[in-house]
Amino acid sequence: MRDKTIRPIVLVLLPLLLVTATASPAPARISEDQKITHVLNRLGFGARPGDVERVQKIGIEAYIEEQLRPERISDSRAEDKVGDLNSLTMSRSKLLEQFPDPQQLARRLGIRNPNQNTGAIDPNADPAVEQQKQVKARAQLQQYMMENKLQRPPQLLQQLISNRVIRGVYSERQLQEVMTDFWFNHFNVFWDKGADRWLTTDYEINVIRPHTMGKFKDLLLATAQSPAMLFYLDNHLSSTPSPAVEQFRKRANPNNKQRMPGINENYARELMELHTLGVDGGYTQKDVTEVARALTGWTIDQPRMNGSFVFRPQMHDRGEKTVLGHRIPPNGGIQDGLRVIEILADHPSTARFISTKLVRRFVSDNPPPALVDKVAATYKRTDGDIREMLRTIFYSDEFMSSENYGQKMKSPFEYVVSSIRALGGDTGGNQQIGRMIGQMGQPLYQYQAPTGFPDRTDFWMSDGALIARLNFAVTLTSGRIPDTRISLNGFKDAQAAALFLGSPDFQKR
Numbered sequence: 001m002r003d004k005t006i007r008p009i010v011l012v013l014l015p016l017l018l019v020t021a022t023a024s025p026a027p028a029r030i031s032e033d034q035k036i037t038h039v040l041n042r043l044g045f046g047a048r049p050g051d052v053e054r055v056q057k058i059g060i061e062a063y064i065e066e067q068l069r070p071e072r073i074s075d076s077r078a079e080d081k082v083g084d085l086n087s088l089t090m091s092r093s094k095l096l097e098q099f100p101d102p103q104q105l106a107r108r109l110g111i112r113n114p115n116q117n118t119g120a121i122d123p124n125a126d127p128a129v130e131q132q133k134q135v136k137a138r139a140q141l142q143q144y145m146m147e148n149k150l151q152r153p154p155q156l157l158q159q160l161i162s163n164r165v166i167r168g169v170y171s172e173r174q175l176q177e178v179m180t181d182f183w184f185n186h187f188n189v190f191w192d193k194g195a196d197r198w199l200t201t202d203y204e205i206n207v208i209r210p211h212t213m214g215k216f217k218d219l220l221l222a223t224a225q226s227p228a229m230l231f232y233l234d235n236h237l238s239s240t241p242s243p244a245v246e247q248f249r250k251r252a253n254p255n256n257k258q259r260m261p262g263i264n265e266n267y268a269r270e271l272m273e274l275h276t277l278g279v280d281g282g283y284t285q286k287d288v289t290e291v292a293r294a295l296t297g298w299t300i301d302q303p304r305m306n307g308s309f310v311f312r313p314q315m316h317d318r319g320e321k322t323v324l325g326h327r328i329p330p331n332g333g334i335q336d337g338l339r340v341i342e343i344l345a346d347h348p349s350t351a352r353f354i355s356t357k358l359v360r361r362f363v364s365d366n367p368p369p370a371l372v373d374k375v376a377a378t379y380k381r382t383d384g385d386i387r388e389m390l391r392t393i394f395y396s397d398e399f400m401s402s403e404n405y406g407q408k409m410k411s412p413f414e415y416v417v418s419s420i421r422a423l424g425g426d427t428g429g430n431q432q433i434g435r436m437i438g439q440m441g442q443p444l445y446q447y448q449a450p451t452g453f454p455d456r457t458d459f460w461m462s463d464g465a466l467i468a469r470l471n472f473a474v475t476l477t478s479g480r481i482p483d484t485r486i487s488l489n490g491f492k493d494a495q496a497a498a499l500f501l502g503s504p505d506f507q508k509r
Contacts, residue, residue: 044174162429
């Protein structure tokens, strides 16, 4: 039964939350405790009970330096909490085995409706009989999956969401979790596109996460060679059109009747517009074509089986290319693509574009130009060292400025995780939490456009999103989220805690 206290609490909270849609006045100056809160909110997902006192003890600078070196921080509690998420450590082939596509599995087992197998439709078939066949086929498939302890692909998505939520709540490496969220969004892939259902886990765990604070060039190359990205933006299909390639395709997959599509520019365009140079970065349509040519042959070996990166010389355009004024000699093979990555990573527009996005994430929706210049200079000086760029941001006057204090709206994911942390909560990151984050406007791993979610306050503000936040606050504080417990210490009751989570101050970071 629906909790009858929800409606009156929401009616009280809604005017408060509507205030967050407009900029609240910044304090004239911020106190030391406010500086600590600011650092905990920006470098991480807010304070758990005791965090403010800990930073008071060691000092803000020591905490920043600690977070900049996550490899030195023990994170055993978070690791223990995600230990039951078995898919996180599986190989791609094992994921396909344990989380099979139901339709493919049914075809392989021969338990589908015979008319569906052949594609034939019997006009004289009794609809009731056909429905019974389908019900029987589904039951057979379900029985087989249960007996063999198989799960459906959506469970892969749920484990990814649970991992993200659990690590956000428990990890001592808060900055690394923030940067994992940031870079996945920057190099966005859409989980629900075909083979990416089985490739996204590896993408986050083994591509994004290890490179969060290294050299940008290394991260760029890792994403460029990731099967998840190659599939999402279709570069695995890109090849030089020729009879030799067509013959190779037929030998590799004789049952595929589709023709090879030739050069595909999808990834090349997004690589420059969204991943490196930015839309005003100085490239032309000719550069897009040349980059696409350079990346032909960068494809996936058995995308629905092992799914690993492979360079196929037969698919590669061996001609001379010119990218952003740089000549790439003919017959370079895989080196053509590597040279493109190097050209883009070293470009001044990339330094500025990446710096702008980092400053927007950690400082202001309207990145201060002077700080962007400083961070871009750090990028150029350090060969794109992400850790040093972050250090430049965190020790800047703009970062700790009173005018930027509490002015960034939390995304739904940030709001949910910070709420659980603020109430000293424990969670298993269950399905309901993922669903509620989606209802607030941020379905994790399911943003279809390659742009990723915008990092601006106005993007998260709508009547529906605001009400969804209020519903979450009430549901959390009333203890009605399965596998999630919170503490009301310091609050009169659950309503008082819900009011706190719905307040303008808490909604922002």
